[in-house]
Amino acid sequence: MGARPTERGASARVLHVITGLNTGGAETALCRLLETLRSPDFEHVVVALGPPGSLSARVGAVAELHHLRMTPSRPRPGDLWRLRRIVRASAPDVVHGWMYHANIIATLATTGLGIPVLWGIRHSLHDPEKEKRLTRQVIRAGALFSRRPRQILYNSVVSARQHESAGYDAARTRAIPNGFDTGLFRPDDAARRRIRVELGLPADALLVGLVARVHPMKDHANFLRAAGLFVAACPQAHFVLVGDGADADNPILRDLLDELGLQGHVRLCGRRTDISAIDAALDIASISSWSEAFPNAIGEAMACGVPCVATEVGDVKQIIGDTGVVVPARDARALAAGWAQLAALDGPARRALGLRARQRIIEHYSLQAVSLQYADLYTSLIQRN
Numbered sequence: 001m002g003a004r005p006t007e008r009g010a011s012a013r014v015l016h017v018i019t020g021l022n023t024g025g026a027e028t029a030l031c032r033l034l035e036t037l038r039s040p041d042f043e044h045v046v047v048a049l050g051p052p053g054s055l056s057a058r059v060g061a062v063a064e065l066h067h068l069r070m071t072p073s074r075p076r077p078g079d080l081w082r083l084r085r086i087v088r089a090s091a092p093d094v095v096h097g098w099m100y101h102a103n104i105i106a107t108l109a110t111t112g113l114g115i116p117v118l119w120g121i122r123h124s125l126h127d128p129e130k131e132k133r134l135t136r137q138v139i140r141a142g143a144l145f146s147r148r149p150r151q152i153l154y155n156s157v158v159s160a161r162q163h164e165s166a167g168y169d170a171a172r173t174r175a176i177p178n179g180f181d182t183g184l185f186r187p188d189d190a191a192r193r194r195i196r197v198e199l200g201l202p203a204d205a206l207l208v209g210l211v212a213r214v215h216p217m218k219d220h221a222n223f224l225r226a227a228g229l230f231v232a233a234c235p236q237a238h239f240v241l242v243g244d245g246a247d248a249d250n251p252i253l254r255d256l257l258d259e260l261g262l263q264g265h266v267r268l269c270g271r272r273t274d275i276s277a278i279d280a281a282l283d284i285a286s287i288s289s290w291s292e293a294f295p296n297a298i299g300e301a302m303a304c305g306v307p308c309v310a311t312e313v314g315d316v317k318q319i320i321g322d323t324g325v326v327v328p329a330r331d332a333r334a335l336a337a338g339w340a341q342l343a344a345l346d347g348p349a350r351r352a353l354g355l356r357a358r359q360r361i362i363e364h365y366s367l368q369a370v371s372l373q374y375a376d377l378y379t380s381l382i383q384r385n
Contacts, residue, residue, distance in 0.1 A: 012378050015045040015092035016063075017083070017106040019072045019099045022053035023244070023271070024213075025296050026098050026122045029155070029178055031055055034062045036179075036371040042378070045090045047083060049075075049102060064090070072101035073134050075108075083109040093382045096120060097149070100138045107148045116381045119149040124314050125162035126291035143167030150381055156293035156315045174377070177315070178294050179370025182362050185303035187354075188280040195281035199240060199267050206237045208339055209282040211275060211297040212289070214245030214253070219311075219330065221256060223288035226335035228260035233336075234343060240267045242278055247271075279304035283350060284342050289313050290329040299365055302357035307350060309338035319365070323357035 016034075021027055034044050044063035048056070049072040059065050066086055070079040087095065087110055095110055096118045097103035103119040110117055119142075125131075131139065146152060146169040154160040154175050164170040196203060208227070212218040220241065227239050239262075246253065247270030257263050272278060279285060285301030285308045292313040299319060301308055308324040310316045317326050325338035342350060 011040055011043045012094070012382055013043045013045070013090065013092045014094045014096055014378055015047065015087060015090050016096045016098060017047045017049070017102045019102045020050035020053050021048045021055040021059055023055060026120065027055050028296060029122065030098055031058050032179060032181065032367055033371055033374060034059060036367055037375055038062070042375070045092060047086055049105065072105065073138070075105050080105065080109045087113065087115070093385070094118065094378050099123070100135070100142055103149070104138065104141055104145055107145055116150045116385050117148065119152045121152060121159065121163060122155045122293055124156065124159045124291050124293040125166055126313065139166065146172065151377070154293070158314050159293040176373050177365055177370060178296055178299060179367035180299045180303045180361055180365055181367045182303045182358070185276045185279065185300045187305035187358070188277065191277035191280040195277055201238055206234065206283050206343055207240060207281060208237060208284045208286055209240045209242065209278060210286050210288065211242045211278065212246070212287060213243040214250060217289055217291045219288045219290050220246070220253065222330055222332050222335065223286065224253070224256045224260055224262060224266070225332035226288065226339070227262055227266065229332060229336040230339050231262065231265050233340065237343070238265055238267070240269060240278065242269045242272050242275065244271050275300060276304060279306055282306045284309055284339055286335070286339070287311060288335060292316070294319070299361055303361045305351070305354040305358045307342055307353045307357055309335065309342060311335070321360055323353060323360055
C-alpha cells in the first residue's frame, strides 16, 4: 500500500480507472478533479481502458497515465491481468472507477488486494429499455457487483434513486455533484463580441445555444422544432449548436434545418474547445435532453452569467433553482415558450438573472467545494483501511 495522508509529509495516492478519455462529462469531471487535487497532498494515476483520446494530453500533464487499448465491453483475462499489474506497481491507497465498464473491471482487477474501491456513476436511467443491449447488460452486472465497492458515487440524486430501483446497493450511495471552474467559466464581454463576429451576428442579436454532442438522448430534433416555433414569433432570434456531430456534415440536422425553414437562423459549429467563450456569447443557454443526470452544459452556462431554459431531467431543477426556466422533456412548444419567457425580459433584467445564476453556481457547485468532498472521502477511506 502507498503512503497515508495522515502521515506528515505523505501524499494520498489515487488510481483512477476510466473507460476512455474522449471529451465527455465524466472525462471532463476527472480532468477537473486531477487539476484541483494536486501534489503534495494527492498523487494520481489514471488508467484508460481504451486508446488515447482528445483529453489524454490534458490528463497526462497532471497524472501518470496508462492506456490499455482494450475493448471495455469485452475484457479478456489478459486485460484484467495488465490492469492488476499496474495497480500493484502503483500501490494506490484508493482505486476510483469512472463509468459502468470501468467500475466492474476495476473491481475484478483488484480482487484480494485489500485496496478500497469506489465506483463513479454519472448516468441516468430514465428508461433502461432505451439503452443499447450491451449497456443494459453491464448495468445489470453492476447491480450484482454493487456490494463490492466501499461507496458508489453519483453526480445526481435522481440518478442515485434510479440505480437503487435497478438493484444497486442503496447502503453505499453517496451523491457528489459536478463542480465548475468559475474562473474559467465567467462573463466575458470580449469573448461575447469575438464569437458573435465569428458567427456573423449583430452584437444585439438574441442568441440561444445548445452545447451537446449529437445523441438521441440529447434530442436535437426537439431543440430544432422548438427553434422553428420560436422563430415564427421572434424572427430576429438565432441559434448555435456546439458539440460532436453538430456540424454541417450531419445529414439529419441539415434535413431538419431545411424542413423547418431554419437556414440562416442556426449555426452548426461542431466540436469546440472554447466552450466558455461560446457560453459567454449567449443570451439564453438550453438543453433539450430527455435523459441526463447532472448536465455540465447548464452549470457552465450559468457560471458564465447566462440564464437557462432546460428540460426537467436529472437534477436540473435543483441546479437552476429560480434563475431560469425548467420545462417538460420532449415538448417543443414548452421549450419555445421557455425561451419566449426569458426573451421577454429587457437586456438588463436578463443579465441580472444570469448573474444570479452565476452566484448560485459559486455558492453550491464551485469546483473547489466539490473537489474538497472528494478529498475528504479519499482521506476517510485511507484512514479506515
